[in-house]
Amino acid sequence: MNIAQIKQIDLVDYLRAIGFSPTKESAKSAWYRAPYREDRTPSFKVNKDKNLWYDFGTAQNGDIIDLAELLYKSKDVSRLLKLIENAAPALAPRVRTPISPNGERLTDQFRNVKVVDLNHEALKSYLQSRGIDLNIGECECKEVHYACYKKEYFAVAFPNIAGGYEIRNPYFKGCIAPKDISIIRKADRLKRDCCCLFEGFMDYLSYLTLVKLGRITEGSETPDYIILNSVGNISRGIEPIKKYEVIHCYLDNDDAGRRVVDTLQELLGSKVQDMFAAYPLYKDLNDFLRNKKKI
Known part of the structure; x- marks a missing residue:
């Protein structure tokens, strides 16, 4: 270099x-x-x-x-x-683009975007480094290749309901527009009993891994899942969230996450349940999965 x-x-x-x-x-x-x-x-x-x-x-x-x-x-x-x-031979130069208030890198310079099944060993290794069960990662995520500022890159991609993708690799955190929430319905049912709410898709993948490991227990019926893809998207999530009888909030264990829970409880009452007690010593579910306690 x-x-x-x-x-x-x-x-x-x-x-x-x-x-x-x-x-x-x-x-x-x-x-x-x-x-x-x-x-x-x-x-x-x-x-x-x-x-x-x-x-x-x-x-x-x-x-x-x-x-x-x-x-x-x-x-x-x-x-x-x-x-x-x-x-540090594994490190690569990072594309430095503008950063939003919540720390996400923003760019409209993505070109030649191609989405395929998750297969690249480097991306699988990245998910495993975050503690994510590989079978879950391969099932829930895609792999995206794109050009940015005339250079080629690839990343783990997670779709949202508007056709955009949240993208992550060890050196980059961003979004291929349009930005929106993600909704995953695991069962085809008319009645919406319970959903789990997450800030980002890495928390969602961590939750599924924790359930598989038996460290978090789900009820007898698999819930639906809503991923905000940024606490700034809470307004987009209100309508789908309020259709559920119970909302389990697995948000970041920080001021921003608690503000979202407080807002939802003010709007929707006691059916919004704060799940911070499951990981009180950790910043988020991924840190809980990796046993990385807050300093």
């Missing part, structure tokens, strides 16, 4: 690949103990939007190459490029 490509490698992914995990993380930033010096109080911050870092302890800052200079104690750029690539 050349300098431009190396600079597109996501700093958080790179630090994770070389053994450094954040002590605190949000949609826009991640905090670490500085990886190149003794740092008792985490003072090294990565700005995810800009893919730049700043060390509050030393007032140093820069991109991935500036970080590599400190990590590898060298100013030989050619050597640094090789060291970065060798240290």
Whole structure:
């Protein structure tokens, strides 16, 4: 990879690949103990939007190459490029596009979109790295190939009711328009007794995996499933949600998720059930599946 490509490698992914995990993380930033010096109080911050870092302890800052200079104690750029690539060979440059308020990357530059059955080993490996049962992933998801800014990419794709797709791979989170909610009805029945509500499709896949593992128990009748594909889509979900007698809310265990539950309870009353008690120490169902507790 050349300098431009190396600079597109996501700093958080790179630090994770070389053994450094954040002590605190949000949609826009991640905090670490500085990886190149003794740092008792985490003072090294990565700005995810800009893919730049700043060390509050030393007032140093820069991109991935500036970080590599400190990590590898060298100013030989050619050597640094090789060291970065060798240290994290699985990482690929990330397409950096505008980010919505909820952290999703937005673009209207998708071209030559082709949707096929999920078959690529790298995407299967990605789902397995998230703890998802592979049979469930293959059944529920598709594989999408597309061009963006004259480069070819591929990702796991999950359809919504408007014909668009939520797409994910280890380096990218986005949507192929149109954006909308997803509804999965597992049984052909007129009466809508129960549905489970999720924020994103990875939570939905995690739920199905947890049920298969026996870590979450469903009732005797399989519910329907509604995936918002962003808490910002809650207004789109009200009409289909209110048709159910019971709504189990498996949303993110954070302020945004709780606000959605509060809103639904105000509108629909006691039939909206908060399911946070199933994973009180975890940010979401996927973290619960992987036993990744909140710090």
